[in-house]
Amino acid sequence: MRLDVVTIFPEYLEPLDVSLVGKARARGVLDVRVHDLRAWTHDRHHTVDDTPYGGGPGMVMKPEPWGEALDEVLASGEPGQDSPVLVVPTPSGQPFTQELAVELAGKPWLVFTPARYEGIDRRVIEEYAERLDVREVSIGDYVLAGGEAPVLVMVEAVARLLPGVLGNAASHQDDSFAPGTMANLLEGPVYTKPPEWRGRGIPEVLLSGHHGRIARWRRDQAFARTVGNRPELVERCAPEALDKHDRAA
Ligand code: SAM
Numbered sequence: 001m002r003l004d005v006v007t008i009f010p011e012y013l014e015p016l017d018v019s020l021v022g023k024a025r026a027r028g029v030l031d032v033r034v035h036d037l038r039a040w041t042h043d044r045h046h047t048v049d050d051t052p053y054g055g056g057p058g059m060v061m062k063p064e065p066w067g068e069a070l071d072e073v074l075a076s077g078e079p080g081q082d083s084p085v086l087v088v089p090t091p092s093g094q095p096f097t098q099e100l101a102v103e104l105a106g107k108p109w110l111v112f113t114p115a116r117y118e119g120i121d122r123r124v125i126e127e128y129a130e131r132l133d134v135r136e137v138s139i140g141d142y143v144l145a146g147g148e149a150p151v152l153v154m155v156e157a158v159a160r161l162l163p164g165v166l167g168n169a170a171s172h173q174d175d176s177f178a179p180g181t182m183a184n185l186l187e188g189p190v191y192t193k194p195p196e197w198r199g200r201g202i203p204e205v206l207l208s209g210h211h212g213r214i215a216r217w218r219r220d221q222a223f224a225r226t227v228g229n230r231p232e233l234v235e236r237c238a239p240e241a242l243d244k245h246d247r248a249a
Contacts, residue, residue, distance in 0.1 A: 001029070001030055001031070001105075001107070001108060001109070001158075001159075001162060002030075002031045002033070002084070002108065002109040002110075003030060003031070003032045003033070003109075003110050003111075003112070003155060004015035004032075004033045004035065004072065004073050004084070004109075004110075004112070005032070005033070005034045005035065005111075005112045005114065005148075005151055006035045006036075006037050006066070006069045006070065006111070006112070006113055006114075007034065007035070007036070007037060007114050007148055007151075008036065008037045008038055008048055009116075009146065009148055010034045010035070010036045011147075012146075013032075013034045013148060013151065013152070014078070015152055016032050016152070016155060018161055020156070020159060020165060020166070021155060021156060021159045023165075024035070024159050024162065024165045025039035027164070028157060029159075029162055029163075029164055029165055030165075031164070032155075033073075035062070035069060035073065037065050037066070037069055038065070038233045039070040040064075040065040040066075040068040040072070042116070045097035045244050047062070048062055048116075049061050049062060049116075049117050050063055054219050055245060058117055058118040059117040059118060060117060060118050060119065060120070060121055061115050061116065061117055061119065061120040061121060062121060062235075063120070063121040063123050063124045063127075066113065066120055066121075066124045066126060069125065069239070070086075070111070070124075073111055074111075074132075077109065081108070081109065081237075082108055082109065083109075083112070083131070083132050083133070084107070084108075084109035084111045084132065085104065085107050085109070085110050085132070085133045085134075085135060086111050086113065086128050086132045086133070086134045086135070087104070087111065087112045087114050087135050087137055087151075087154065088111055088112075088114070088120070088125060088134060088135065088137065089113070089114050089115070089137055089138070089139070089151060089154070090115070090119060090136050090137070090138060090147070091113065091138050091141070091142070091143050091144075092136065092138065093135070093136030093137040094135065094136065094137055094138065095138055095140075095143075095176060096137045096138060096140075096150075096157070096177075097140045097155055097177065098154070098157070098175070098176075098178065098179075099177075100135075100137065101157040101158050101161060101188040102161060102179065103185065103218075104135075104154070104158045105158045105159075105161035105162055110158070110198045112147075112151045112154070112155075113147070114146055114147025114148045114150065114151045115146065115147050116146045118146065129158055137150070137154065138150075139153050139154065142152035160172060161162070166185060170219065174187060174218075175187055183232070183237070183238075183241065184221060184226070184233045184234070184236050184237045184241070185219075185222040185225075185226045185234075185237070186222060186223025186225045186226045186229060186233070187222060187225075188218055188220075188222040188224070188225050189221060189225075191206060195207075197240050205217045216245070217246070220245055220246075223245075223246045225230075236242070
């Protein structure tokens with residue numbers, strides 16, 4: 001998978017060299033290219049922002065550098081390569097969910113446009129929406145100073161779904177929000193050795209070796225945690241995904 005990130009803070013993306021994503025890059029699973037937006041400015045101050053039309057506080061990112069940068073990035077695709085999905089981080093976008101991460105993980109090429117200030121001149125989004133699949137995406141209902149941290153979040157969520165990135169491919173299948181039997185349920189508690197720590201033991205069932213009982217226990221714990229922390233997710237569960245244990249809980 002190829003990932004391009006256009007930003008005025010390339011150094012903010014340095015964590016993409018670390019850990020799981022860094023290893024995926026080193027193994028060639030991910031081809032990450034970070035570009036400095038200011039390389040596409042032509043004035044002495046490398047200006048990327050200007051005052052907003054209509055007045056108001058804050059600055060808006062100018063369309064010209066974004067247009068030149070994106071044209072060049074798009075033109076750098078291999079011959080015959082599909083167009084990328086353009087991922088525009090913004091608090092006013094669709095929520096970034098595990099479902100969207102799974103969808104994006106199936107794409108060969110993603111281009112991210114993390115902004116600063118009050119965001120990017122709207123015409124840039126409109127221009128590229130005419131020829132690309134453009135997704136405006138929010139990582140949560142809060143406002144950050146820039147889109148670089150959201151890009152780190154999205155890239156990590158997508159990268160760990162790519163074949164060969166996680167040591168154990170099955171390990172994301174039981175995650176919170178993973179599609180399947182546990183869809184829309186949060187993952188329940190997890191334990192490891194030692195069997196006793198500060199007087200606290202391990203739930204007996206996990207030591208039983210009985211796969212059916214363990215699966216049932218995990219499902220009930222997931223359900224209880226979801227009811228406690230995110231009751232609105234239970235509402236979204238398909239009725240056939242719930243059973244009499246859940247209703248009793
Ligand atoms: N004025 C904008 C608004 O209220 O929607 C907020 C702009 S924010 C200060 C600057 C940039 O940070 C955004 O354009 C976006 O790239 C990024 N950003 C901030 N919060 C975000 C979030 N929750 N999800 C995704 N990107 C976000």
